[in-house]
Structure formats: C-alpha cells, structure tokens
Amino acid sequence: MAEEHRQPLLQKEFYEDCPGCKVDQQKELERGIPIKKLVSIWIVVLCTALPISSLFPFLYFMIRDFHIAETEEDIGYYAGYVGASFMIGRALTSVAWGLVADRYGRKPVIIIGTFTVVIFNTLFGLSVNYWMAICTRFLLGSFNGLLGxxxxxxxxxxxxxxxxLGLSTVSTAWGIGLIIGPALGGFLAQETLHVHNKSCEDSIEALEAASCGSNGKEKTQDFEGTKSTSKTSLFKNWPLMSSIIVYCVFSLHDMAYTEIFSLWAESPRKNGGLSYTSDNVGVVLAVTGFGLLVFQLSLYPVMNRIFGPIVLARIAGVLSVPLLTCYPYLTMLTGFSLSLLLNCASIAKNILSDQNQRGAANGISMTAMSLFKAVGPAAGGAVFSWAQRRRVAAFLPGDQMVFFLLNVIEVIGVLMTFKPFLAQ
Structure with a gap:
C-alpha cells in the first residue's frame, strides 16, 4: 500500500525534462557525503578567490614602475584606484549575474566566471601601463559573479x-584563497621581469561567503510579520537592511585597511613606512593566515556560542581601536622585535576583522558591500598620500592620521551594532 502511494507522488513531482527535478531526483538517490561535489566546489571557489587580493603585495611597485606618480607620496593615490576597480566592476554586475544564474542556470555562470578569471588576471599581470591595469581589474571584477x-x-x-557542509566548503575555500593569494603574490613577485622589492598585504576580504541563507524559493518574513515573496519587500525589512549597512561599514574599513597596510609596509622609512620586501611581508601574511585558520577551527566556535555574533563583533571592533593606534609606532622598531610584534598585530587585526564580517546578509549585501569595498581602496590610497605630505603636522602627523581615520570608521561600525539602529 505504501508503495502504491509513493509511485504517483514521484511521477507527479519529478518531470523528465526539468533540470531542477533531475537534481532533486539525484539527491533522493544519493547516499553518504558527496565528496566529489565538495571537492569541485572547493577548487572553483579557491581559484576564484586567489586573484582578488594577490595584487596587493606588488601593487606599490607596479604603480611606481608605470611612472604615473610624480612623487613617492602619490603612489598610494593611484594604487587606490587599481584596488577599487575590481569592486566597482563586481558591484555593477552582481545583480545581473544573479539574474543570469536564475534564468540560464548556475553552471554557465560558474564556468564563464572561472574562465574569465584566468584570462583577465593574466592580462592584469601583463599590464604595460596604468590604464591597462585599471581596465583588466575592472573586467576581472565584472565577470567575477561566482560567489552568489x-x-x-x-x-x-x-x-x-x-x-x-556545502556552504562551509564555500566559506573555507574563499577565506583560504584570500589568505593564500597575497602570500603567493608576495613570495612570487621576485620571479617577474621587474627586479624590485615587493610587499605583501594583510588582505583578508572578510569571509564573504560566511552565510548563504535558504533556497531562494522560500518566503521571507519582514519586520511587520507579513510574508512576502516580493523583492521590493526586502528594502522594507529593517532588520535585514540594518545588518547590511553595518556589514558595509565594516567592509569599507577592512578594504581601506587592506590598501593602507600594503602601502605603509612598502613605503620607505623616511616616509614613515617599514621598507619591507615582498619576502618579508609574505612571511608575515603566511603566519597571519595560519593563525587565522587555527583560530577559526578552534576558538571561534566556542566564543560564538558564548557571546553570539553581534556581541563578538562589538568586542572585535573595540579591541581593533588600540591595536590600530599602535601601528605607526612599529616603525620605531627593527629586527626581531619588529617582526614579532608585526606578526602578532597582523594576526590579531585579521581575527578581529573576521568577527566583524560573520553576520553578513546575503543577496543585496553583495552589491552594497562591493560598492563600499570599492570606496575603501580609493579613499585609503588618497588619504595615505595626503597623510605622507603632512609628516611634520602638529596634530596626528603622517601615518598617525591614517590609522586614526580607520579607527573612526571602526567606532562608527561598532556604534551601529546597537539599538535602535541594528534591529535584532
């Protein structure tokens, strides 16, 4: 009797020419952990994430070799726009790629994105002038619609x-790619045709894939308690929108930090930098990535259960302020003491940044976050260049002003995690 009831349901639910029904039917027949699918997702996400931040180790010297900057202080200004071009491209096309994925399927978008990452990242590495670098990074971001x-x-x-488990694979591969990318850029920079010192960046673009949400077919409930499938209702959902805005503020801070740290570490000591080589900072970044990975796998789950994601983000934001304040004073150190404290500071900052990003909303936040992350490098580079011209100012001279402004953004983000702004 049970078999007689099951057969009509199977025939009614699964349609022969429907790709979605084929996937559902395959899931019904699947037993055990789908290792093959997990590995394929891991590889695709890892390869996609690697190029995003791999440019920062050598960007300072790349801009210098283009001879577009009139002075050393101007390098940060031009570097900021190269860093921002990727996120501008992604912000402009994220929604479009999502629509294409819904209309024509996920796999075509994934395949197109993977191939274009290879093409445009290679062309960026072969850039012969500043505008070619800008254009290829913009196109790389425009076709990098894989994450959603x-x-x-x-x-x-x-x-x-x-x-x-599948979403965790996406998040982990994305995070590791953002760690390994700059490290590879730092260690392999000396293997290019230019024989210059190149420096690496503590670039951890927060784990963007930290949350996925449920199937897009499910209905969402807004803050008034009414259910709706309308896309416009998302903008009336203040708990959702407030979390996206907070996420964007922290994203702006972290991308600005990413740009500034690279420029600061690579700048000569006479300008308030560390005069680090690519190998030096490559080691720092490798240690940072390892420390972050250990933290994520061991301490973070425990801390998240104790404090919850919002309180943890507040703690991380508050602790980031004195940490960033100490950065300009690291230039007073040399040798082992500098290496030790810089490694510790880098690990701590990236761990704290990671906590700020873990409550990210999905969907709309991708476009909004990309816009804010586009502003971050451009504004960070401009502020860095301006600060290096005021090294003898009476109030917050030189790089002290840069890290002070980073702290201002961090404090604003922390304050926005409280009521009435952030609705929980």
Whole structure:
C-alpha cells in the first residue's frame, strides 16, 4: 500500500525534462557525503578567490614602475584606484549575474566566471601601463559573479543534511584563497621581469561567503510579520537592511585597511613606512593566515556560542581601536622585535576583522558591500598620500592620521551594532 502511494507522488513531482527535478531526483538517490561535489566546489571557489587580493603585495611597485606618480607620496593615490576597480566592476554586475544564474542556470555562470578569471588576471599581470591595469581589474571584477550563484548551487545540489557542509566548503575555500593569494603574490613577485622589492598585504576580504541563507524559493518574513515573496519587500525589512549597512561599514574599513597596510609596509622609512620586501611581508601574511585558520577551527566556535555574533563583533571592533593606534609606532622598531610584534598585530587585526564580517546578509549585501569595498581602496590610497605630505603636522602627523581615520570608521561600525539602529 505504501508503495502504491509513493509511485504517483514521484511521477507527479519529478518531470523528465526539468533540470531542477533531475537534481532533486539525484539527491533522493544519493547516499553518504558527496565528496566529489565538495571537492569541485572547493577548487572553483579557491581559484576564484586567489586573484582578488594577490595584487596587493606588488601593487606599490607596479604603480611606481608605470611612472604615473610624480612623487613617492602619490603612489598610494593611484594604487587606490587599481584596488577599487575590481569592486566597482563586481558591484555593477552582481545583480545581473544573479539574474543570469536564475534564468540560464548556475553552471554557465560558474564556468564563464572561472574562465574569465584566468584570462583577465593574466592580462592584469601583463599590464604595460596604468590604464591597462585599471581596465583588466575592472573586467576581472565584472565577470567575477561566482560567489552568489555558487552559494545557491551549494544549497541546491546537496541534501538538507549536507547543505551546511556545502556552504562551509564555500566559506573555507574563499577565506583560504584570500589568505593564500597575497602570500603567493608576495613570495612570487621576485620571479617577474621587474627586479624590485615587493610587499605583501594583510588582505583578508572578510569571509564573504560566511552565510548563504535558504533556497531562494522560500518566503521571507519582514519586520511587520507579513510574508512576502516580493523583492521590493526586502528594502522594507529593517532588520535585514540594518545588518547590511553595518556589514558595509565594516567592509569599507577592512578594504581601506587592506590598501593602507600594503602601502605603509612598502613605503620607505623616511616616509614613515617599514621598507619591507615582498619576502618579508609574505612571511608575515603566511603566519597571519595560519593563525587565522587555527583560530577559526578552534576558538571561534566556542566564543560564538558564548557571546553570539553581534556581541563578538562589538568586542572585535573595540579591541581593533588600540591595536590600530599602535601601528605607526612599529616603525620605531627593527629586527626581531619588529617582526614579532608585526606578526602578532597582523594576526590579531585579521581575527578581529573576521568577527566583524560573520553576520553578513546575503543577496543585496553583495552589491552594497562591493560598492563600499570599492570606496575603501580609493579613499585609503588618497588619504595615505595626503597623510605622507603632512609628516611634520602638529596634530596626528603622517601615518598617525591614517590609522586614526580607520579607527573612526571602526567606532562608527561598532556604534551601529546597537539599538535602535541594528534591529535584532
């Protein structure tokens, strides 16, 4: 009798020519952990994330070799726009790639994104002038529409019991790619045709894939308690929008820090920098990545259960302020003491930044976050160049002003995590 009831349901639910029904049917027949699918997602996400921040180790010297900056102090200004061009491209196309993925499927978008990353990242490395670098990074960002579709793909191809594992694979691969990318850029920079010192960056673009949400077909409930499938209702959902705005503020801070740290570490000591080489900072970044990975796998789950994500973000923001304040004074150190304290500061800052990003909303936040991350490098580079021209100012001279402004943004982000702004 049970078999007679099941057969009509199977015939009614699964349609022969429907790709979605084929996937659902395959999930019904699947047993055990889908290792093959997890590995394929891991590889795609890792390869996509690697180029995003790999430029920062050598960007300072790349701009210098283009001879577009009139003085050393102007290098940060021009470098900021190269760093911002990727995020501008992604902000302009994120929604479009999502629509394409919904209309034509996830795999075409993933395949196109993977191939274009290879093409435009290679062309960026072969740039012969400043505008070629800007254009290729912009195109790289424009065609890098993988994150949203691949998170949706991870939700859809796994059974419910393995969806969390699939999303965790996306998040971990993305985070590791953002760690390894700058490290590779720092260690391999000397293998290019230019024989210059190149420096690496503590660039951890927060774990953007930290949260995926459920299947897009499910209904959402807004703050008034009414259910709606309308996309416009998302903008009336203040708990959602407030979390996106807070996320964007922290994203602006972290991308500005990413740009500034690179420029600061690579600048000569006479300008208030560290005069670091690519190998020096490559080691710092490798140690930072390892420390961050250990923290994520060991301490973070415990701390998240104790404090919760919002309180943890507040603690991280408050602790970031005195940490960033100490950065300009590291230039007074040399040798082992400098290396030790810089490694410790770098690990601490990236751990704290990671906590600020973990409550990210999905969907709309991708476009908004990309816009803010586009502003971050451009504004950071401009502020850095301006600060280096005021090294003898009476109030917050030189790089002290840069890190002070970073702290201002961090404090604003922390204050926005409280009521009435952030609705929980």
């Amino acid at each position: 579709p691949i998170k949706a793909y991870a939700c859809e191809i796994f059974n419910k019991e393995y969806q969390a």
